[in-house]
Amino acid sequence: MNSPTRNGGQGDLVIDISDLTKDYRNGEETIRVLKSVNLRVRRGEMVAIMGPSGSGKSTLLFVLGLFLPPTSGTYLVSGRDVLSLTRTEQAIFRREMMGFVFQSCDLLENSTVYENLELPLVYAGVKRRERPDRIRDALSRVNLEHRLHQPSNRLSGGERQRVSIARALVNEPEFILADEPTGQLDRENSLRVLDYFNKITAGSNVAMVVVTHDATTAEHCNRTCVLSDGVLNG
Amino acid sequence: MANKHTRLAAYLAHRSRRGTTWLRMRDIMRVSIREVLRKRRRYIGVIAAIALGTAGFITIVTMGRDLKTNFNNDLDMLGGATIINPYFEQEGMERLEWFRDRTLASLARIPGVVDVTGILTKPRAITTFQDRIFGFNLVGVDAAYWQVFSFNAAAGRLFDAADVDQGARVCVVGTLLARTIFGGDQQALGQILSIDDNLYQVVGVLGGVRAGDRGQFIFLPITTARARVVDISQPYSVYMRCATWDDVAPVAAAVKTVVEANQTARGLRVNVAWEPLKQVQRIFWWVTLFIYSSIVATLILGGLGIWNIMMAAVVSRTREIGLKKAMGALDNDIFFQFLFESLCVTMTASLLGIGLGRVGVEYMSHMLGARPPEGLFMVCLAAGLAFAVVIGVGAGMYPSIRASRMQVVEAMRYE
Ligand SMILES: Nc1ncnc2c1ncn2[C@@H]1O[C@H](COP(=O)(O)OP(=O)(O)OP(=O)(O)O)[C@@H](O)[C@H]1O
Ligand SMILES: [Mg+2]
Numbered sequence: 288m289n290s291p292t293r294n295g296g297q298g299d300l301v302i303d304i305s306d307l308t309k310d311y312r313n314g315e316e317t318i319r320v321l322k323s324v325n326l327r328v329r330r331g332e333m334v335a336i337m338g339p340s341g342s343g344k345s346t347l348l349f350v351l352g353l354f355l356p357p358t359s360g361t362y363l364v365s366g367r368d369v370l371s372l373t374r375t376e377q378a379i380f381r382r383e384m385m386g387f388v389f390q391s392c393d394l395l396e397n398s399t400v401y402e403n404l405e406l407p408l409v410y411a412g413v414k415r416r417e418r419p420d421r422i423r424d425a426l427s428r429v430n431l432e433h434r435l436h437q438p439s440n441r442l443s444g445g446e447r448q449r450v451s452i453a454r455a456l457v458n459e460p461e462f463i464l465a466d467e468p469t470g471q472l473d474r475e476n477s478l479r480v481l482d483y484f485n486k487i488t489a490g491s492n493v494a495m496v497v498v499t500h501d502a503t504t505a506e507h508c509n510r511t512c513v514l515s516d517g518v519l520n521g
Numbered sequence: 522m523a524n525k526h527t528r529l530a531a532y533l534a535h536r537s538r539r540g541t542t543w544l545r546m547r548d549i550m551r552v553s554i555r556e557v558l559r560k561r562r563r564y565i566g567v568i569a570a571i572a573l574g575t576a577g578f579i580t581i582v583t584m585g586r587d588l589k590t591n592f593n594n595d596l597d598m599l600g601g602a603t604i605i606n607p608y609f610e611q612e613g614m615e616r617l618e619w620f621r622d623r624t625l626a627s628l629a630r631i632p633g634v635v636d637v638t639g640i641l642t643k644p645r646a647i648t649t650f651q652d653r654i655f656g657f658n659l660v661g662v663d664a665a666y667w668q669v670f671s672f673n674a675a676a677g678r679l680f681d682a683a684d685v686d687q688g689a690r691v692c693v694v695g696t697l698l699a700r701t702i703f704g705g706d707q708q709a710l711g712q713i714l715s716i717d718d719n720l721y722q723v724v725g726v727l728g729g730v731r732a733g734d735r736g737q738f739i740f741l742p743i744t745t746a747r748a749r750v751v752d753i754s755q756p757y758s759v760y761m762r763c764a765t766w767d768d769v770a771p772v773a774a775a776v777k778t779v780v781e782a783n784q785t786a787r788g789l790r791v792n793v794a795w796e797p798l799k800q801v802q803r804i805f806w807w808v809t810l811f812i813y814s815s816i817v818a819t820l821i822l823g824g825l826g827i828w829n830i831m832m833a834a835v836v837s838r839t840r841e842i843g844l845k846k847a848m849g850a851l852d853n854d855i856f857f858q859f860l861f862e863s864l865c866v867t868m869t870a871s872l873l874g875i876g877l878g879r880v881g882v883e884y885m886s887h888m889l890g891a892r893p894p895e896g897l898f899m900v901c902l903a904a905g906l907a908f909a910v911v912i913g914v915g916a917g918m919y920p921s922i923r924a925s926r927m928q929v930v931e932a933m934r935y936e
Contacts, residue, residue, distance in 0.1 A: 352847065354929040375851055382849020389933070393844050397559045402552075407848045409548040454848070 300366070301462050301494040302328040302351065307360030308517075309346055320346050322517030324360070328462065330492040333484060334521065335505040337498075338514035344498040347514065348466050351496060352387060353377045365461060382411045386455025390467035393451060394439040400426070400450050401435050407458045425457040426450075429483050445476030452483060462494035463487075469504050481507040549854055553861035557869075567826035568870040571912070574819035575874025579901040580881035581812055587891045589765040589805070590635075601731070602801045603766050604669060606792040607776050608758040615787060619755035624783040628761060631775050633768030638665040639756030641746050648716045648739070650702050657698055658738045659716065661746025661753060669762040675728030676706035680742055688744040692721040697736030699726045714739070719749045766801050769793060823870065824912045831863055831920035835927075842924055843932025856925035863917025864910065871909030875902055 309321040320343040328334050338344050349355040350362070353369060362370050369380055381387075394403050404422040413421065426432045429449035434442065442450065448468060455463050468484075469477035485507055488495050497508060505511045512521030557564065581588075607628075609618040620628075620639050629637040641661035648655050664682040666672070672679065676699075680691050694702070694709055703709040706726040714721050716739070727735060746753050761776075763769050773793050780786045835842070842855055878901070886893040 349930050349933075352929075354847070354933070378846065378849055378851045381847065387847040389844075389847075393840065395841060395844065397556075402555075406552070406845065406850075409545060409552065410845075410849045410851070410854055412545050414544070415548075458849070 299330040299492075300327055301330055301364065302326060302496070303361075303363040303366075304351075305361050307350065307362065308358045309343070309350060309355070310358045311346075319358075320517060321350075321357070321519075324514075324517075324519045326496075326512065326519060326521050328494045328496060330494055331488050332510075333488045333495040333497065333508045335497050335499055335508035335511040336514055336519070337500070337505055337511055338519075340500075342514050343517060344514055345466055347519070348464050348496070348498055352385060352464055353380060382407060382458060384461045386458065386460040386463040388448070388451050388455050388463060388465040388468045390470040394442075394447055394454075396440065398439055399436050400431070400439060400442070403439055403450060404454050404457050407454060411458055413458075421457055422453075425453040428456060428487060429453050443476075445472055445479060448472060448476070448480055449483065452480065452487075456487065456493075460493065462496065465495065465497045467499055467501075468497060469499065469501060474503075477501070477503065545854070546857065549858050550861050553858050554865050556858075557862050557865045563830060564866050564869075567823050567830065568866060568873065570819050570826060571823035571867060571870035571909070572874035572877060574816050574823060575871055575905045575908070576877035576881055577812075577816045577819070579875065579878030579898070579905060580885060581816070582901050583878075583882050583893055583898045584885040584889070586765065586894075587886065587889045589767070590891075591889045601670070602794055602797040603763040603769055604794065605761045605763065605769060605773050605776065606758065607761070607780070608790055608792065610788045610790055612788040617755075617757060618785060618787050618789070619757050620759050620780075621784050624780055625756075625759065627779050627783050628759065628776065631761075631772050631779060633763050633765070633772050634761055635764050636665040636668045636762045637759060638663055638669050638761075639743070639759045640666065641743060641750075641753045641756055642758075643746075643750055643753050646716060646739070646750075648702075648714050650712070650714055653702075655698065655702055656737075657695075658735075659741065659746070659750060659753070660735075660738055661741050661743040661750070663743045666740075666760070669760045670729065670731055672727055672729040672732060674725040675732065677710045677723070677725030679725050679727070680740075685742040685744055688748055689742055690719065690721050690745060690749075691724045691742065692716075693725045693727055693740040694723055695727050695736040695738040696732060698739065699723075716741075717749065717751050721745075766798055766805070769798055820908070820912070823867075824916045827863055827866060827912065828916040828920070830866075831859065831917050832923075834862075835859070835920045835924045838924075839927065839932045842927050843929050846927075846929045846932065852925040855927075856921045859921035859924045860914065860917050863921070864913035867909040867913035867916075868906075871905050875905050878902075878905070 304324055304326040307321060307324040307326075308319060310317045310319050324347060326334075336344055336347065346355065350357050353372070356370065361368065364380075364384060369377075372380055394400075395406070401422060404425060405418055408418050408421060423432055423435070426435065429452050431446065431449055431453065434446065434450070439447065439450065448471075452463075452468070455465075465484075469480055472480060481504060484495060484497070487493055497504060499505055510521065512519050607620075609620075611617050625637055625639050628634065643659040646657055646659035648657065663685045664680065667679050674693075675696060677693075679693055680689065683689075684691055692714060694714075696706065699706050699709040702714075703712055703723075709723045709726055712723045714723060721741065727738070727740070741750065761772065763772050773791050776791050777786055777789060780789055845855060879898075882893045882898060
């Protein structure tokens with residue numbers, strides 16, 4: 288293990304954020320959305336981030352996904368500083384290290400389930416003959432193997448969200464970021480999706496950060512952090 | 522799990538691993554083609570425009586020369602614009618020169634010359650028919666003469682090369698003579714005329730746009746005229762027909778040298794109808810300009826169409842772009858995806874256009890009775906493909922750059 292670690296040699300720390308701030312500039316005016324964010328997430332852990340609307344939850348998730356640079360602070364993934372990466376390195380980081388699940392159950396239009404899951408593998412340069420196994424493997428973790436060649440627009444909302452979870456998993460990421468993953472699902476489907484989340488984190492040591500409004504979702508997580516007035520500690 | 526981290530490190534260490542880059546490119550190309558196939562409906566308009574433009578271009582350029590030749594043959598209103606008339610004039614006390622057979626053969630070999638015909642004349646000949654006497658112009662010509670002036674038969678037939686070879690005793694008469702002697706075109710056919718105590722059968726009556734000028738003429742095969750007509754002239758005058766009006770000037774310029782190479786050129790004059798020639802060239806220039814500008818307009822419309830569709834696609838697919846970037850697509854991956862899509866559309870259009878163009882070329886050459894120039898077609902084919910690449914890259918470049926530069930956050934917030 289040659290990567291430097293913090294917190295007394297706890298090598299299972301995946302996300303490590305300290306004193307992070309984020310300003311939005313609107314012309315002359317700057318709004319500090321994140322004032323002081325400290326967050327540590329370990330392997331196999333599922334952390335809920337709650338907070339009122341407009342408190343900056345999505346902003347934090349974008350920072351975590353390296354889609355937005357923070358104004359100040361440090362962000363280490365498995366002990367490595369990822370804020371200093373170039374634009375290309377960031378893209379490589381995303382495809383190698385993380386998976387993203389969106390609220391709107393985003394799948395590519397006019398594509399089959401297989402094609403949706405194949406794309407992250409294409410970007411990661413995975414050989415063509417290795418892809419079917421990995422895609423089937425990822426789908427089996429959300430019990431959707433039988434939908435392999437179904438067009439994505441013929442899936443139910445719950446199935447769509449499960450496919451996007453499988454897509455986030457297909458590259459075997461270190462951690463998964465989910466922005467209101469149950470926001471558009473009914474109660475039954477929400478519970479199912481959360482169930483899969485629990486299984487995934489417990490079974491494979493993937494870390495998961497879930498932004499949510501919903502108390503039920505938070506209950507399924509190992510712990511809940513509340514973001515209010517731009518401050519988060521967890 | 523630690524090896525996961527080394528995997529990232531390895532990627533970061535040498536980012537441009539050629540092998541995987543190429544593999545990825547192929548996959549992205551495949552994705553692009555799939556994308557275009559699935560959204561083919563929105564591309565039908567531009568594909569049609571570019572295909573038609575390319576087909577028109579290929580057909581016109583490949584068959585251009587054959588078209589001009591045909592145009593030239595068909596349109597006698599050209600007033601003999603492509604006919605060159607070299608002739609000899611008396612100079613001082615010297616004997617008047619005439620064209621020798623070998624000179625005519627050489628003239629026929631000048632590039633761009635279609636037909637050459639020398640003529641013998643006897644201006645004030647007389648003939649008797651049923652004891653009446655008629656004056657006329659006697660002309661001895663070969664079968665090429667009809668082609669040079671685009672004559673046809675108003676009735677019966679014009680004598681052919683076989684008649685000329687055999688020195689057949691046949692004649693073709695002008696319309697006016699047919700009417701005054703026999704009372705009409707049809708009545709003239711098969712009648713026997715006596716000229717210089719020789720009998721000739723009338724096989725046809727002269728027709729064609731310029732036949733009116735020769736209403737008082739009787740035409741004999743040149744061999745027959747030479748052998749049987751008393752006081753027939755030598756071929757002082759020759760008519761040459763050029764394939765197209767573009768050939769007229771160079772052919773006219775070459776005549777003197779060619780004649781000098783075979784015989785003395787004393788008193789040689791070359792008569793060219795420069796005015797009608799210029800007029801025809803002007804008309805055809807406008808026609809060409811019109812055709813080419815409509816082709817160019819079609820192609821530009823096609824290019825603009827692609828540009829437009831790609832720009833619209835970048836906006837309407839903002840979310841898809843953000844999604845792909847969130848999945849780890851590099852800027853380059855997005856860039857090439859869009860560029861390939863654009864190229865895929867233009868290449869499809871171009872291949873279609875080349876196919877259509879080939880059909881057009883085949884059809885035209887069938888109509889004109891000529892073999893299509895394959896070399897020229899290949900050049901056009903290559904030009905068509907090159908053009909597709911240029912339009913595809915040209916119109917797709919900026920939208921692709923826009924797509925690749927898009928910020929994920931903006932894309933993800935876009936609804
Ligand atoms: N590009 C921007 N420029 C300026 N202000 C912004 C920008 N993006 C977001 N904001 C502001 O930052 C604040 C936090 O936004 P964010 O989307 O992170 O909130 P959120 O916690 O995800 O809210 P919700 O629960 O409604 O999704 C909001 O007040 C928003 O208006
Ligand atoms: Mg939000």
